[in-house]
Amino acid sequence: MKRYWYxxxxxxxxxxxxxxxxxxxxxxxVDAESFTETEKRATKAATDLIGTRDFDITAISREPITEILHEEEKEDNHWxxxxxxLVSEDTETGVKKFSPQTIYVNASNTKxxxxxxxxxxxDTLSDWEVKSITETKVLGVLGYKG
Known part of the structure; x- marks a missing residue:
C-alpha cells in the first residue's frame, strides 16, 4: 500500500x-497509509506528548510532500x-515543463x-528552481517505524 504524509x-x-x-x-x-492510521498514530503521539488524553484532533489533511529533510531536530528549529x-524540456516541441516538488526542511531560520x-x-541531474520557502506551524515529524 502506498504511504502518504498527513x-x-x-x-x-x-x-x-x-x-x-x-x-x-x-x-x-505523520507518515501513514490512510486517514484512519493517521488518526490512530496522532492520538498516540498526542497522548505521549501531552501526557493526558484531554485533547482534540481538530484536523487531518493529506500533504503532497516529496521529501522531508532533517538531520537532527533541535528545540529552536522550525519546519x-x-x-x-524541476525543469525539463520537451525535445520535440522545445516547451519547458515544470514539476513542483514539496520538500519540508528543518532549520533554525529561512537562510x-x-x-x-x-x-x-x-546532486540533482535536471535543472531546478526554488519557488518558495515558507515557515510552517509544524512542530514535529512522525516518520513511519515499522
Missing amino acids: KFRVKYGKVLDTGKQKKVSEEYL YKTVVS EADRLLREHMS
Whole structure:
C-alpha cells in the first residue's frame, strides 16, 4: 500500500509558567497509509506528548510532500515548506515543463533552510528552481517505524 504524509492539528489546554491554562493548537506531520492510521498514530503521539488524553484532533489533511529533510531536530528549529520546480524540456516541441516538488526542511531560520535545500538539490541531474520557502506551524515529524 502506498504511504502518504498527513498533517494533523491537536488542540489542548496547556498550563503556562504563570499557572494559567491556555488553549493551544499544534501541528505535526505523520507518515501513514490512510486517514484512519493517521488518526490512530496522532492520538498516540498526542497522548505521549501531552501526557493526558484531554485533547482534540481538530484536523487531518493529506500533504503532497516529496521529501522531508532533517538531520537532527533541535528545540529552536522550525519546519519550512519549500517548493522546488524541476525543469525539463520537451525535445520535440522545445516547451519547458515544470514539476513542483514539496520538500519540508528543518532549520533554525529561512537562510539555513535555503542553504540546506540547495545543498540537498546540488546532486540533482535536471535543472531546478526554488519557488518558495515558507515557515510552517509544524512542530514535529512522525516518520513511519515499522
